[in-house]
Amino acid sequence: MNGLKLILLVLLTVVFAWIFSLVFCRVEYYTGENSLVDGLGSDFQQYDDIFKNIYTFENKIKHFTAAETLKFVSEKLDPEMFMNATQLITSKGLPCEEHFPHTEDGFILGMQRIPHHSSKGPPVLLMHGLLSSSDCFLTNLINESLAYILHNAGFDVWLGNVRGNVYSKKHEYYSPDELKFWAWSFDEMGQYDIPAMVEYIINTTGHPKINYIGHSQGATSMLAAGMHKKGFNAKINKFIALAPAGLVPNMKSPMHYLTYIAGNIKMLYSLFGDGEFLPHTGWLSAVAKIICPETEKLCENVLFLFGGADAANINITRVPVYTAHNPAGTSTQNMIHWAQMVKNKHNNMLHYDYGYWYLNLKHYHSIYPPVYDFSEFDISMYAFCGGSDTLVVPNDCAKLLSLLPDIKHSYFIPEYTHLDFIWAVNAAITVYKTVLDILLL
Structure with missing residues (x-):
């Protein structure tokens, strides 16, 4: 039983580590000239834009002062x-x-x-x-x-x-x-x-x-x-x-x-x-507040993992x-x-x-x-x-x-x-x- 528990914990750790790396790491082979996404077909093509948007968002704010960051975020985030x-x-x-x-x-x-x-x-x-x-x-x-x-x-x-x-x-x-x-x-x-x-x-x-x-x-x-x-x-x-x-x-x-x-x-x-x-x-809510305004498709997939949703039926701008x-x-x-x-x-x-x-x-x-x-x-x-x-x-x-x-x-x-x-x-x-x-x- 301990062996089964260890295997499950290892599998869960690998899966969450993979998801975390996809979302938060700038993995160049996803967005380069020979993008891995190109080889995965149209179902994964949307993620090219996602990673580019994350990269752009990071570069916009990393040199800001605290006041500039607050101003930028307040303009980008829906107050609701x-x-x-x-x-x-x-x-x-x-x-x-x-x-x-x-x-x-x-x-x-x-x-x-x-x-x-x-x-x-x-x-x-x-x-x-x-x-x-x-x-x-x-x-x-x-x-x-x-x-x-x-x-x-x-x-x-x-x-x-x-x-x-x-x-x-x-x-x-x-x-x-x-x-x-x-x-x-x-x-x-x-x-x-x-x-x-x-x-x-x-x-x-x-x-x-x-x-x-x-x-x-x-x-x-x-x-x-x-x-x-x-x-x-x-x-x-x-x-x-x-x-x-x-x-x-x-x-x-x-x-x-x-x-x-x-x-x-x-x-x-x-x-x-x-x-x-x-x-x-927890951290899931914090991540959503920061990432979603620039990467709505990503949040759409995370949010509707259990419940499912038809993109044609929802207002994408409300996902954040x-x-x-x-x-x-x-x-x-x-x-x-x-x-x-x-x-x-x-x-x-x-x-x-x-x-x-x-x-x-x-x-x-x-x-x-x-x-x-x-x-x-x-x-x-x-x-x-x-x-x-x-x-x-x-x-x-x-x-x-x-x-x-x-x-x-x-x-x-x-x-x-x-x-x-x-x-x-x-x-x-x-x-x-x-x-x-x-x-x-």
């Missing part, structure tokens, strides 16, 4: 790269409130609200996907971002954030520096986070029900909540699921490679850390903003749970497997993790699936919908990838117009 959710909202001239509901297990969740006190119907709660935050509904232009579109259509819009991301890193008892702070997956999001936010909105607004729109994991955590908390389903008026990730056994995204070691919990923790996975404040706000953080345990989800080929959704029978017995009173019962999820649901989604492939999306008892309507968009549902330039017409129609039914 450095705004939080509240600032993104208020910069559009819209009102914003910050709210902090507490979960039953002590987490303090950060929420933003774009109030509309003469709203059309129940409030709308937007829930982000894996490794993201409420920012994902705010980082396109005002006529393209779902949160702004809903507000301008007359809805009271709430933006949620689950435990562990940049807006929800507080706890009544634990610090993010403690491992106990990170001992959770989307099971706890469904058991605690979603109910806490829904209950908070109901208590604040006086509406007995809310509408819920979840992307990817945001839909999964709603499924978990609806199958876990008795009486919870009656508080949801309509559930709109964008690329719902309830079943992912046929995932094509590079994330599926985690399945090869998904059964070895100890190894996964040793590779990815015991606590936070991909922290927002996307990468500055993502990844927004989650726990390693949550990522392990997703690896287990991909490995599960039984068309069901399981709770987190602790990897040892005695730990499962301690948590579940069973040596096996419990199965979520889809038949208990009786919330009226409208689902959108993407034909080019590599994370929630069409067959998995269709299979999930066939197992849920109250699917009002499903929509299939052949050209959409996983992230197009939140960032595609045509999403306002292709998806959000239908979302508005559903909410107004």
Whole structure:
């Protein structure tokens, strides 16, 4: 086992070293007269421009004084790269409130609200996907971002954030520096986070029900909540699921490679850390802020490695903003749970497997993790699936919908990838117009 672990660590080190050298080193054989890129064909031709741009960017700033560097950077960088959710909202001239509901297990969740006190119907709660935050509904232009579109259509819009991301890193008892702070997956999001936010909105607004729109994991955590908390389903008026990730056994995204070691919990923790996975404040965010304005194609490839994207569907000039706000953080345990989800080929959704029978017995009173019962999820649901989604492939999306008892309507968009549902330039017409129609039914 130690030999296998060593081999995996060596392979990961080689891969990351190769990527690092490609991005940060001026490798002349990539851009010279006999460029290696020329021999790799058109698929790699785009990288010639990338390396030339990095080289040019470096040479522009390396002789600057501090003041000149600050001036140059401020002119080059989109200010929205450095705004939080509240600032993104208020910069559009819209009102914003910050709210902090507490979960039953002590987490303090950060929420933003774009109030509309003469709203059309129940409030709308937007829930982000894996490794993201409420920012994902705010980082396109005002006529393209779902949160702004809903507000301008007359809805009271709430933006949620689950435990562990940049807006929800507080706890009544634990610090993010403690491992106990990170001992959770989307099971706890469904058991605690979603109910806490829904209950908070109901208590604040006086509406007995809310509408819920979840992307990817945001839909999964709603499924978990609806199958876990008795009486919870009656508080949801309509559930709109964008690329719902309830079943992912046929995932094509590079994330599926985690399945090869998904059964070895100890190894996964040793590779990815015991606590936070991909922290927002790490070097990845810093690199994105510096490099992306000059090398948008590079960031496009890095950002959409897991989720995938069609370059024809996104605003390339916004990529630096996307990468500055993502990844927004989650726990390693949550990522392990997703690896287990991909490995599960039984068309069901399981709770987190602790990897040892005695730990499962301690948590579940069973040596096996419990199965979520889809038949208990009786919330009226409208689902959108993407034909080019590599994370929630069409067959998995269709299979999930066939197992849920109250699917009002499903929509299939052949050209959409996983992230197009939140960032595609045509999403306002292709998806959000239908979302508005559903909410107004």
